[in-house]
Amino acid sequence: MLKNAQTHVVRISNSILSKRKCLYKYDEIKNAMNFQMLAVSYLIGLEMVKLMAIIAIRFGHREYLSLKNAAQI
Incomplete structure (x- = not known):
């Protein structure tokens, strides 16, 4: 999914450049x-x-909060 979106973004930026x-x-x-x-x-x-x-x-709210706090650091 990420690769498809990346090529789509490349196409958009290339069309902007060619115009x-x-x-x-x-x-x-x-x-x-x-x-x-x-x-x-x-x-x-x-x-x-x-x-x-x-x-x-899957794992409950406590693990989610700890992951969220880790992502903010």
């Missing part, structure tokens, strides 16, 4: 890379939330 025909594309490429990193970190965050929800359901 803006600029001689100096360094800033656009840098912005696209930042956009990719933001999107990927957002997806990883979503996966962590899912994982924490599964742990909370």
